[in-house]
Amino acid sequence: MRSFSFAVRDTVRLIRRSPGISGLTFLTVLVVFFFVGCSFLLALNTRHVISVVEGELVVQAYLQPKADLGGLAKKVEKMPHVTGVRPISPEQALELLKARLGNQSAAVTLLGENPLPASLEVRVDKASSVSGIARELVAMPEVEDVVYAGKVAEKLARLSRFAEVFSLFLLVFAGLAGALVLYNTIRVAIYSRKQEIEVMLLVGAMPGFVALPFVLLGLFWGLTGTIAASAVLGVLYKSFVASVQNTLPFIQLVDSPQLYLKLALVLIGGGISLSWLCSWVAVEKHIAEAMKPS
Amino acid sequence: MEIRMAGVTKTFGEDITALEDVFLNVPKGDFVYLVGPTGSGKTTLLRILNRELLPTRGQVFVGEYNLRKLRRTRVCQYRRAVGMVFQDYRLLEDRTALENVAFVLEAVGASRKEAIDRAGEVLDCVGMWRRRFLYPRELSGGEQQRVSIARSIANDPLLLLCDEPTGNLDPQTAGEIMQLLLSINASGTTLIMATHNRYLVDAYRQRVVELKMGRIVRDQERGRYEVDEEL
Secondary structure: OOHHHHHHHHHHHHHHOOOHHHHHHHHHHHHHHHHHHHHHHHHHHHHHHHHHHHHHHHHEEEEEOOOHHHHHHHHHOOOOOEEEEEEEOOOHHHHHHHHHHHHHHHHHHOOOOOOOEEEEEEEOOOHHHHHHHHHHHHHHOOOOEEEOOOHHHHHHHHHHHHHHHHHHHHHHHHHHHHHHHHHHHHHHHHOOHHHHHHHHHHOOHHHHHHHHHHHHHHHHHHHHHHHHHHHHHHHHHHHHHHHHHHOOOOOOOOOOOOHHHHHHHHHHHHHHHHHHHHHHHHHHHHHHHHHOOO | OOOOEEEEEEEEEEOOEEEEEEEEOOOOOEEEEEOOOOOOHHHHHHHHHHHHHHHHHHEEEEEEEHHHHOOHHHHHHHHHHHEEOOOOOOOOOOOHHHHHHHHHHHOOOHEEEHHHHHHHHHHHHOOOHOOOOOOHHHOOOOHHHHHHHHHOOOOOOOOOEEEEOOOOHHHHHHHHHHHHHHHHHHHHOOEEEEEOHHHHHHHHHHEEEEEOEEEEEEEEEEEOOOOOOOO
């Protein structure tokens, strides 16, 4: 407890003693985590757009004339990766056809008896699941034929995989860049107190005691910088979403209170963890070097 | 604290031998001057005793501690029992004299109040109580050295290592510092002092260990700075 109160006082002293470095570090953390947040939003929106397109993909299963439409719909609904099933009776199919033909719908009467089969419109969770679902459907005895956009689904699946890898890479890269900046900033702070650390170690201070103020300093910078980054990013993203909705209404960006909460949690949580890790590694490395007898 | 050095050699790089085959025993409570020309190995010997350097060969025991085989936590324990006075004082410029002494006490686990009280006491011992709120830049060389000594004795060390503690001081201040070190030694602290100050060594006769080219060439009880012709 004594060590902790000393460390807190020492941390405050360090912040006060060099307001220039403290301010610059705060700005650096803010900017770095602003870009981490941008990467997070970019990744999130890329995946959102792709999942919206994937959600539009349907597998159309045409049934045998005497198949039980309702029963089969329930059965298909329980299949994995299926997000929705819409049963279409022959009568509904005819109505849909008429609607599609518009003012030429009268031509349908030439058909006489309704020749259209009952069908199921099956929606799946992601593009990569489409082929598997189609195969399972076609294997069912009640299903006569299956129609789906195989090539589009394949391309979309590839795009989705790429987006996943890309967003992961982007986040890891942004996180690493942030860690590197934090690590070096804390090293500068440590360097500016090199003599003090040496004297403390020479008089027998425990390494943990010497390290604590720097770890607290790192946490302080990480916390304040990421809170500010979350606030700035939140405000800018909200206005960006509003302007996109006005100019390009067909693009749907993610925008919900949960998103802002998630963004703040990711940035602040990431900032605290990274700053703790970086400051601990930086100061521990310095202490190990200082304590190593030559 | 008793010191036992056996066959200690310290080399830097391949061809610089700072200490060579040093055997030295210092009983608990002894006062030893380390004398010799610049580069003779005095500071290296003190730094080995402070565990800043490891000997290339040989064994060093200080009290219960084998300095070759100390783990990190044991190094901290050991250093709490050893005080070191540096020639260049090594005071922290942004702290007052009182804070310079108090912070080392806090660093070894004292509460803020305990540290301030004890720092005041030791600064009083070295005659610096009235100047306790001054920063190092506002103190003279002798005053800074006194603060440095106060810092090193604040923990009640069992061994005090002094590297040229009077190196930058006028004779009168050096004499005052010497009186202070003798009183610390009189309280039972083993004291090793590296010095070039011929006047002090001759005026306050104690055991003299002379080093030349890293070797002990003289070890004399109540010796003079140079070989005592009377003996």
